[in-house]
Amino acid sequence: xxxxxxxxxxxxxxxxxxxxxxxxxxxxxxxxxxxxxxxxxxxxxxxxxxxxxxxxxxxxxxxxxxxxxxxxxxxxxxxxxxxxxxxxxxxxxxxxxxxxxxxxxx
Amino acid sequence: xxxxxxxxxxxxxxxxxxxxxxxxxxxxxxxxxxxxxxxxxxxxxxxxxxxxxxxxxxxxxxxxxxxxxxxxxxxxxxxxxxxxxxxxxxxxxxxxxxxxxxxxxxxxxxxxxxxxxx
Numbered sequence: 001x002x003x004x005x006x007x008x009x010x011x012x013x014x015x016x017x018x019x020x021x022x023x024x025x026x027x028x029x030x031x032x033x034x035x036x037x038x039x040x041x042x043x044x045x046x047x048x049x050x051x052x053x054x055x056x057x058x059x060x061x062x063x064x065x066x067x068x069x070x071x072x073x074x075x076x077x078x079x080x081x082x083x084x085x086x087x088x089x090x091x092x093x094x095x096x097x098x099x100x101x102x103x104x105x106x
Numbered sequence: 107x108x109x110x111x112x113x114x115x116x117x118x119x120x121x122x123x124x125x126x127x128x129x130x131x132x133x134x135x136x137x138x139x140x141x142x143x144x145x146x147x148x149x150x151x152x153x154x155x156x157x158x159x160x161x162x163x164x165x166x167x168x169x170x171x172x173x174x175x176x177x178x179x180x181x182x183x184x185x186x187x188x189x190x191x192x193x194x195x196x197x198x199x200x201x202x203x204x205x206x207x208x209x210x211x212x213x214x215x216x217x218x219x220x221x222x223x224x
Contacts, residue, residue, distance in 0.1 A: 097153070
């Protein structure tokens with residue numbers, strides 16, 4: 001089971017947002033993060049816990065291993081408003097996602 | 107460019123079945139897995155199953171076993187997801203998504219809304 005916190009994060013423009021994802025058992029670094037905007041499919045932004053996908057801005061960074069992970073967005077921009085999901089791909093089936101964290105501009 | 111294009115929205119009655127298609131292009135079809143993931147309105151993501159287009163091996167989530175069938179056509183580079191015994195709880199958006207052997211999803215279809223209503 002993947003648990004994300006908080007459910008919603010309100011951050012002022014230019015500030016830092018930190019999102020958390022916890023796994024009920026170790027997933028090593030087999031963790032991905034997705035960004036989803038309304039009406040769109042999710043977009044892969046991070047894999048291997050800390051590897052940024054090509055084209056994703058450098059203000060996005062990921063860390064963690066085992067059961068505790070975080071996604072940090074430095075200097076939040078308006079286009080970063082979205083729901084963010086973590087997903088483990090260490091042990092399957094099933095592949096599992098966290099419940100999501102909504103990031104909104106304050 | 108890499109594209110996964112899904113079939114259009116469907117409206118079904120309870121107890122019916124639905125097939126959602128995912129037509130891929132821009133990459134070597136046999137080199138990647140195709141997964142089906144669904145999302146209720148305003149809710150999270152749920153993995154349903156996947157197919158290996160190269161070996162035609164299928165794996166499904168336990169909760170969908172017996173109701174889901176995923177097939178592929180290597181001539182048209184298309185993957186179909188067939189779901190039977192629909193209930194109102196199956197009223198969600200269905201996505202196909204691509205992965206390599208590491209099961210993270212780098213390309214997604216646009217989504218297909220299936221509405222189950224009497």
